[in-house]
Every structure is written in structure tokens, then in C-alpha cells.
Amino acid sequence: xxxxxxxxxxxxxxxxxxxxxxxxxxxxxxxxxxxxxxxxxxxxxxxxxxxxxxxxxxxxxxxxxxxxxxxxxxxxxxxxxxxxxxxxxxxxxxxxxxxxxxxxxxxxxxxxxxxxxxxxxxxxxxxxxxxxxxxxxxxxxxxxxxxxxxxxxxxxxxxxxxxxxxxxxxxxxxxxxxxxxxxxxxxxxxxxxxxxxxxxxxxxxxxxxxxxxxxxxxxxxxxxxxxxxxxxxxxxxxxxxxxxxxxxxxxxxxxxxxxxxxxxxxxxxxxxxxxxxxxxxxxxxxxxxxxxxxxxxxxxxxxxxxxxxxxxxxxxxxxxxxxxxxxxxxxxxxxxxxxxxxxxxxxxxxxxxxxxxxxxxxxxxxxxxxxxxxxxxxx
Amino acid sequence: xxxxxxxxxxxxxxxxxxxxxxxxxxxxxxxxxxxxxxxxxxxxxxxxxxxxxxxxxxxxxxxxxxxxxxxxxxxxxxxxxxxxxxxxxxxxxxxxxxxxxxxxxxxxxxxxxxxxxxxxxxxxxxxxxxxxxxxxxxxxxxxxxxxxxxxxxxxxxxxxx
Numbered sequence: 001x002x003x004x005x006x007x008x009x010x011x012x013x014x015x016x017x018x019x020x021x022x023x024x025x026x027x028x029x030x031x032x033x034x035x036x037x038x039x040x041x042x043x044x045x046x047x048x049x050x051x052x053x054x055x056x057x058x059x060x061x062x063x064x065x066x067x068x069x070x071x072x073x074x075x076x077x078x079x080x081x082x083x084x085x086x087x088x089x090x091x092x093x094x095x096x097x098x099x100x101x102x103x104x105x106x107x108x109x110x111x112x113x114x115x116x117x118x119x120x121x122x123x124x125x126x127x128x129x130x131x132x133x134x135x136x137x138x139x140x141x142x143x144x145x146x147x148x149x150x151x152x153x154x155x156x157x158x159x160x161x162x163x164x165x166x167x168x169x170x171x172x173x174x175x176x177x178x179x180x181x182x183x184x185x186x187x188x189x190x191x192x193x194x195x196x197x198x199x200x201x202x203x204x205x206x207x208x209x210x211x212x213x214x215x216x217x218x219x220x221x222x223x224x225x226x227x228x229x230x231x232x233x234x235x236x237x238x239x240x241x242x243x244x245x246x247x248x249x250x251x252x253x254x255x256x257x258x259x260x261x262x263x264x265x266x267x268x269x270x271x272x273x274x275x276x277x278x279x280x281x282x283x284x285x286x287x288x289x290x291x292x293x294x295x296x297x298x299x300x301x302x303x304x305x306x307x308x309x310x311x312x313x314x315x316x317x318x319x320x321x322x323x324x325x326x327x328x329x330x331x332x333x334x335x336x337x338x339x340x341x342x343x344x345x346x347x348x349x350x351x352x353x354x355x356x357x358x359x360x361x362x363x364x365x366x367x368x369x370x371x372x373x374x375x376x377x378x379x
Numbered sequence: 380x381x382x383x384x385x386x387x388x389x390x391x392x393x394x395x396x397x398x399x400x401x402x403x404x405x406x407x408x409x410x411x412x413x414x415x416x417x418x419x420x421x422x423x424x425x426x427x428x429x430x431x432x433x434x435x436x437x438x439x440x441x442x443x444x445x446x447x448x449x450x451x452x453x454x455x456x457x458x459x460x461x462x463x464x465x466x467x468x469x470x471x472x473x474x475x476x477x478x479x480x481x482x483x484x485x486x487x488x489x490x491x492x493x494x495x496x497x498x499x500x501x502x503x504x505x506x507x508x509x510x511x512x513x514x515x516x517x518x519x520x521x522x523x524x525x526x527x528x529x530x531x532x533x534x535x536x537x538x539x540x
Contacts, residue, residue, distance in 0.1 A: 322432065
């Protein structure tokens, strides 16, 4: 990392604190960054979070297990299905119930579609952050198709309340599988176009390659997870390493950063891992659609959720990383404590570490490559 | 390593300083021993818990005992461990920020929400709530304030009907 871009013997520089946000187009929500700078060079960043705090965990202590699902929806509003799925898996672990095969397949199809939708936003807004306007409109257009699919599924476009502990709210609507496969046929060439337009664009590479390098051991120490950690070359994906649901049945790869354009773990790597992951998700959806079994999706829905006293820690690989739900039960129909381990919360905590020595404009690129969602950080 | 093997190894390294909570696969450590045990968890090569997933602060509901549950994972050895440190109100827990940087924000959150104090934390201040907030909202005995900065806090719908 080149930290001494300014020769201090010639130019006198003093530390300045620059406020970015809470209202700033590049902070992806209401995030405030107190940036300590030396000239244009960043020496330290203090992220100030909590502007979107909605007392999720306090609410959970007053609601029954079923009633929490709409709240988990609103945590990560770009990947609501993942949050519902993560929460449902944790509750099912606590209840120790087996799900019908059809439910598991539907959940996987939906979760991977959601991953595509979420990564499309991540990739598009990242381009936007570094000055590429057109790819954003393209990715949002494609994401709209996924949202349309979800609308036929449960009537909602963003906050679904679809995956419930013990099952899903509705069976798939007629022709859903055909429509999903149609979308994939349309979508595969779009990734190539995106690569032509953005990934291999010279200006884009200049802005992102070799910038904001996250060494793997630093990432692990800070609890970074998901595509942001895999961009540093760490081959860790819960879907592969500890398959939950039925992921062990599918054949897919875990893309990791290889430093093709610069150094392993730079912002370009983190970006490109997301692009490759969309292809892998498409692969999983095709396999799941081909094998989708029949059955009643409501067969395992419990009439009343009242787990025995105990606690569970459920892990889940969401679009942003490793979501954890730590649920403590005291045998009542409302949980005693629900703690959500938010992946973006941990990913954001590494920002100061990897931004040190870079320019302010690079901070925008680094922040964009971490793909944070403030709804999930602040809960 | 399985849970029993981890417990046996901890027993040989630091005898009598950890105990297994009855009926659970959870280790309980008292705050005095926590710095020593946490260093063993991180540095002992057979354990090598390099990934601190989560710190969950909890309230037992008796206005006296509060606790922190640490969920560890080892990316090298691929095993898990849950450790609990329980304290009486007002006693602080040794911070583990030196070992796991991830603990920095998690400990701040535990302080913010549950009022747990972590000794040795470099900058223990509120993280999600504003600095001038009074009380610790996730405690079971927390009462919503009637006023915030002199403004009445609406408690039912009649306020805006």
C-alpha cells in the first residue's frame, strides 16, 4: 500500500475531519462516516451507525415466533427472503422439525433468485459509485424481472413474509418454474454483456483494481464474511462447507478472488466474486427446478410454535454473508432473546482498517465493494 | 474436535477454570478467568478459534445476573464453541478486542443495549443509540421514558389520532 503520496517536507498538511453522510448518495443509506484525512489521504474512518435502528431485538421479545417474520423481512430489505430463511432455519432447529422435500426445494429456488436480485443491486450500485451510470440501469432492469416473479409468488415485491418457520406461505403459482427458467435463459447472456460493459472496462479497472486490499487473515479477525471475504481468496461458503437445507444435493462452485486485475482481495475482486456468484446461483436454480418434487407445502407448519427451553445459533449464507440468529427460549411462545448477527455490521467494521492510506474517492469504491445494507446493520 | 474433546483439552490447559453448563453444549467461564481462557481458545493450535461470530448479551430476568454468550468458529479446524460469561450487574468482563477485532463493535453493542461493561475495550461507547440515551433498552426491567429531550413520547395511538 502506497501511503506516502504526499511529500510532507514540501507541503504542510494537517489533519482534517470530513463528514460524509448521513445523507450522501454513496453511503448506501443513512450512514455517517467521520473521515480523518491528511490532505486527501485517509488516516482513519469512524463509521457512525444507528440512524435506522428500529429496535428489532426488543420487538422480538414481545412477539410470538410467527410474528417475527415480517420484522426479519425488514432487516435486510434487499434480500428479505434470506433473512426469513435464516430465521426459519434457526427456529426449526430449535423445534427440531423435518420439512417436506418440496418446501426445501422451493426455498432454495427462491433464495437463489433472491441472491441474483441482491447481487444485481450490489454490482449496479458499485458501478454507480465509481461513475458508471449505464450498468446500474441494466442491472435494475434485470432485477425487476426477479421482483416480478416474486410478485406472482406472494404478492409482494420487496418484503415478502413468504418463508415461515415450518414451511412457506403459499405453494408455487402455476407456470412459476417455466417463468423462472425463462428468466435464467434471458439472464445468462446479460452477465456477458455486463462483463463487457463494466467488468473489463479500463476506467473501471483503474478505479477498483489494487484498491482497498483486504488480507484474508484481517478479514477473518474482523469477522468479515460472504462475498467480501471470498474476494480475499478465502474459500468459505456455508452452502458448501456446512450445507444447510438441501444445498449438498447441488453441484456448484464457490468463486473466490484471484487477483486477476490486481492484488487478491482488492475491490475489483470483491465485485467480480458477486458477478460469478450470480452464475452459480443460476446453476443451482436450474438443478432445483429440474428435480422439484410434489407434495403439500403446509404439511410441517406447526399449529403453535412453543419450543422447549434452550438456545440455538443458526448460521446462514445470505447475499451479504454469514447471518446468525441466536435465539434463547424459556419454553413460552415468545422468545426470551433474539440476537441477530448481521453480516454487514461486521463487514462495515473493517472499513477503517482497509481504507487507511487511500484517497477519499477510493473510500467510496471500498465502501461500495463491501455491499452494506443499513437496515441490517442498524436493525 | 467434538465438544467433549474441547472440554477435555481446556481442562488440561486450565484446570478447573471452565465448567460445562448442565444439559447443554456450552462452556461457562467466570469473568476473572475469561482473559486466560480466551487467549487459549485463540492461540492453542488444536483449538484455533479464529472467527468470533457473535457476542449476544442476555438478561436472565432477575434484575441481577446478565451474561454474554460468545459464539466461536474455527475456519481452520471447522469446529464450534459457545462460551458464556455471566456477571452480576456492575461487574465488568475482560474485553477480547486484542484477540478478535470483530469483538470491538459487538462489545459496544452489548454495552449499548444491555449495559455490560468490558474492561480494556479501547473505545466503549454507544453504537446504535445516540450518546445521550439513558438506560439499556434490552434489559427486561427497562421502562420507556416519558420524555425525550423535553418532548413527550407517544405511548398509544391517541397521541396522533
